[in-house]
Amino acid sequence: MLEHMSEARITPPPRKVSEESLRRLRSHLGSLNTATLQRLDSTLPWYRKLSPDDRSSLGMVAQRGLTGFLAWFERPSTTMTTLLAEVFGGAPTELTKAISLQKALQLIRTVVDVVEALVPGIVQDRDQSAVREAVLRYSREIAFALADVYARAAETRGAWDSRLEAVLLDAVLRGDEPDEIRSRAAAVGWNGTDGVLVMAGSTPTTDQPGFISDLRRSALRAGLDLMVGVQAERLILVVGGVVDPARSAEVFVGGFGDGPVVYGPMVDSLTEAHRSAREALAGLSAACAWTRVPRPADTQDLLPERALQGDPTATEVLLHRVHAPLAAAGTNLLETVDTYCELGHSLEGTARELFIHANTVRYRLRRVSEITGWDPLVPRDAYVLQTALAVGRLHAPTEAFSL
Template sequence: MAEPHRTAGSGIPHPNGQSPDASDKPDSMAVPLPEPIRTLVRQAEKDLGDKLPWYEDLPQDSKQILKELIEIAIASFLTWKGRQDSLPPDTGCDSEQGMVSLPAPLEFSQVISPRQAMDVTRVIVDLLENNITVFAREGEPEDETRDTILRYAWEVAFSAATIYADLAEARNSMGTRTETLIIESLIDGSTGRQVTTGLTMLGWPADYRCFAIVGRTPRGGKTSAGIIHQRIRLTLEQAGARVLMSQHNKLVVILADMEEAGTPADLCAGLLRYFDKESPVCLGPLRHGIHGAVETIQAALNTYTVAPAAEGLSVDGGLPRPLHADDLLPERALMGDEKASDQLYQEVYKSLSNGDRNNPLLVTLSTFLVSGNSLETTARRLGVHPNTVRYRLKRSIEVTGWDAMNPREAFVLQTALKIGQIRDAQEQMQEPRA
């Protein structure tokens, strides 16, 4: 009796002594499988909905790709097993011949998640283990076939894990480059399409509330900067915030979309342990959208720059942690931060003047600040009772939130008034003469 024909590399006899013709395969990825095995695979494909809870939610084209990939995996097993069977006895599994590459990795990773890939691997292994007699070569003991199947399952699982690890690393690398590009653009004040497109690619919505954190991570410690960055990111994400992060001039620059994560101060407080204890950690103001992202990042960076000039912000003479950008408005204005100057002008000077440069609140506060913070001197210069001065100063606190009796806050107010006086003078110079 003639020896039955064996499919190349598989060691499995094919019925009728003929190799299956690719032309009789209904699928686009035609795979030459022996008829008994093809029947088993077709039945397994029909049962995918029962074995994989997520299968029915896949689009039809993804279902088709998944089925084709299962067929390719079975054909790959036949080829792999054929190579193992061809090795001399007692040589074991040859590492060069035994390595398995998961078929069509790109399509596979686009269709299902890593966890789902493991589910599919389990379906493939079950198909092999439950039909040992079909996959065994003639006269091969079942235990030997089962061992071969287990080795193959291990190879496939390892291959799938490697593919997803490589994809994750590539995506992480791409994400890191995109984040760096976005952060550097925002630092420069750029809000063009490239930036907005990058944010969309990273899953940011069109509108968001964001704030920035700027600081220096510990130097010379046992933990690498990369690990610290990952811990910062994980802490914020676990709190419910979206995160962009990049390194800029040896500083870590973080932009966080709050969503429903809490207040910026609360979120920043949970990160302080990751920053250098000898350097300031600066918190930008809460802002909206892409232009707000530029403002809060620049504010936090400028706050870090002027931090050495900050005095009187805490009882012990040190710097608060975190250091709020709004607490250093005068220092930022002095270094040329236009947003800080605008904020002081609008929130202090314009609020006090209320459209009138001779508003009593504005005049009283200005006189008080240039009179050595003396109620009596201020009252004499204005020709009013000291109680009137007290009342107007109290009202100015209600309007601006800053107390002229506090030396630090008096400096903030005086800076704001000087900015207002300069801008008023510039406006007067530009006004047409009658």
């Protein structure tokens, strides 16, 4: 990782010191290393809690740091990048796994403190100023190198996490085996154990390059888990920890591009999310048929358009959750809602057509609303009911028609 560091900023070589001071530094290198390890153990509680292997690895980094400082001091022509590669060697990846950047800087600071405290008493008096200056410059370069190591590790980890997330999203959309989905979800750190829903819409334009980060921040603020999938011009979100689907959808609607945004029904777990995804995508495909479609829209509000487009799930919902309950309640309700819709939503006209009082019409329409959840007095709901009646006729035996 260090080989990619820029050479544009070349650190000036340290001022030369006497051969006697260099000889003293070389002879005290072991004692400096021992003092450093003792200081790490006594001042950094987290260091004492590390496993023996991690302690050994970090101890080697500290030891190479001291050796690298002396090498740079002895050979001013050596580039800092070369020395830093010698200091970290094959450790960067292991270092970033073992400790955070903050702890790594604490480790280097401890090494520098030991050097600053002990080295002036080792070298000749005339060389102490040059040594202190070299320690400051060397520690600064080590800090820059650590920041670079951790930044590159974060980029690599982020790219790998994105690939894992993409594989998990594909498994969810396909409805793969539950065990496989659970395994992949654990790999990406998915925590959404409660309600899960899927949202679909258009991908934002190129002038919003940070939209995925914005979506993740929104999820964090709302206490929701989030999986993001970009499929060309289509953006798909899998949202976990949902309690109120409409409210959760509102959290993310601003992260989509122009056009409809549709969310599917809430399901109990990620292994069932393919059902929510299927309905959300079907709703998105059919949303263009409703010119006043809300944003975001519940896919259940798009049942007529989905049925017209041939979505079997929508047809089943209209048939079994709307038409069948009304038919079971008696033909009066079917006849009343059908007549009401055919006569332009006129209560008086329906009453005259059926030879009943207008209040009876109101009562029957209220019963329709109670049974189905769609209110015939609301124009959009009346359209859903009218479509459900048509679906019922198409799927009922011919002799069963009574309207």
